[in-house]
Amino acid sequence: MAGWLRITLLAALAFVGCGFALLAWRRRWGALWIGMAGLLSAAALSWSGVEPRQNRDWRAEVARTVTADFNADGTVTLHNVRDFRWKTETEAAERWESRTYDPDAITSVDMILSVWGSPLIAHTLVSFGFEDGRHIAFSGEIRKEKGESYSTLGGFFREYELALIAADERDIVHLRTDARGEEVSLYPIDMPADLRRDLFLALLRLGNDLADAPQWYNTATKNCTTVPFRLLRRLTDGAPLDAAVLFSGLLPDYTYRLGVLPDGMSLAEIERRARLGRLGPATEDGVAFSRAMRANWRG
Numbered sequence: 001m002a003g004w005l006r007i008t009l010l011a012a013l014a015f016v017g018c019g020f021a022l023l024a025w026r027r028r029w030g031a032l033w034i035g036m037a038g039l040l041s042a043a044a045l046s047w048s049g050v051e052p053r054q055n056r057d058w059r060a061e062v063a064r065t066v067t068a069d070f071n072a073d074g075t076v077t078l079h080n081v082r083d084f085r086w087k088t089e090t091e092a093a094e095r096w097e098s099r100t101y102d103p104d105a106i107t108s109v110d111m112i113l114s115v116w117g118s119p120l121i122a123h124t125l126v127s128f129g130f131e132d133g134r135h136i137a138f139s140g141e142i143r144k145e146k147g148e149s150y151s152t153l154g155g156f157f158r159e160y161e162l163a164l165i166a167a168d169e170r171d172i173v174h175l176r177t178d179a180r181g182e183e184v185s186l187y188p189i190d191m192p193a194d195l196r197r198d199l200f201l202a203l204l205r206l207g208n209d210l211a212d213a214p215q216w217y218n219t220a221t222k223n224c225t226t227v228p229f230r231l232l233r234r235l236t237d238g239a240p241l242d243a244a245v246l247f248s249g250l251l252p253d254y255t256y257r258l259g260v261l262p263d264g265m266s267l268a269e270i271e272r273r274a275r276l277g278r279l280g281p282a283t284e285d286g287v288a289f290s291r292a293m294r295a296n297w298r299g
Contacts, residue, residue: 052161052214062143064096066166067211068204075102076204081136082167085282086179092171103197105131108188110294112137113251114176115183120249124225125172127186128200133287137172138203139165140227142217155219162217164207164227170282170289177279185274187252188297190260195235202231220246262297273297 064080071077077100084092108129113122127137142150143163151159165172176182191199206227217223225248232239244254252274256267265273273296283289 050158052158052216054161054211054214056143056145056161059144059146059148060092060094062141062163062165065143065163065210066138066204066207068207070204071100074104075100076201078136078166078204080166082165082171084167084171084175086171086175089175089179092175099134099136101130101134101136101200103200106193106196106200107131109191109196109199110135111187111189111251111255112173113185113187113248115185115249116180118249120247122248122251123176124228124248124251126199126203126228127169127173128196129290133291135169135286135290137167137169138228139167139172140217140222140224141165152219155217155223158216160217162210162215162222162227164203164210166203166207168286169293170286173276173293174279174282174289177276178282181278184276185252185271186276186293186297187255187261187270187274188294189255190262198235199228199231202235203228206231224248225251 061082061084064082066081067079069077069079077098079098081097081099083095083097085095086092106128110127110129112125112127114125115122123139125137125139127135129135141163142155142160144150144160148160154160173184177184215222220226226245229239229245239258242250242254244250252261252271253267255261256270261267261270275296276293279289279293
């Protein structure tokens with residue numbers, strides 16, 4: 001939301017609030033309730049009429065979103081795969097690519113969690129590994145405009161569009177481990193081959209849908225965790241609802257209880273192995289970079 005518009009709205013709310021306070025002080029309860037009902041109705045009508053858009057002045061990292069072509073030979077070609085090389089948390093050498101993958105060659109699915117503040121809240125990435133050693137990570141994100149900052153409250157009220165980003169791990173993971181210095185953990189998820197494939201294709205279809213008809217991000221109902229969770233519920237008999245859907249920092253415990261984390265280890269041992277730490281320079285060899293990320297899980 002533009003700065004001048006935000007200031008205007010705050011001033012209007014302050015004015016209306018003073019009017020309500022005056023009515024309450026004079027004990028004009030009927031007028032107070034009518035005024036509040038009218039305000040809420042006007043806000044609801046105004047809010048429902050706001051449509052998401054594609055043509056804003058986006059920040060570089062969300063300037064494009066992933067789309068896919070479903071090829072006749074069963075492969076898929078992803079467009080707008082982000083492959084930035086981050087110098088700092090705000091500066092990067094920008095690169096967007098098209099890449100082709102075989103959904104039947106998916107060998108692994110990993111849940112990557114990035115914590116930067118409260119341990120209850122983490123950003124969730126889903127990464128797919130392929131027989132040739134390549135990995136591609138998906139992230140549901142707010143699509144920020146240039147100069148725009150994140151507001152949890154604004155995320156409830158249609159302030160941001162939803163972006164689905166597909167990125168090289170040297171970009172999207174390295175940004176969080178090294179450029180931002182966040183606490184990042186990688187958890188291998190035990191998932192049948194057909195479900196791995198279906199989840200991958202469902203994410204690509206979502207990317208195409210968002211390119212055709214943008215949607216609003218929502219802090220509680222349409223975010224980095226709920227997007228893949230909803231897809232999984234659609235593809236299966238339904239993963240049980242849990243507080244971890246809202247408090248994504250609880251996902252390790254939730255997935256452990258579901259029995260989809262590595263067998264034969266306590267949750268504490270799994271969490272110890274999952275922690276990535278700083279990864280060092282993002283090398284030109286993407287396969288080697290992704291393999292090194294998973295060193296704790298080999299053997």
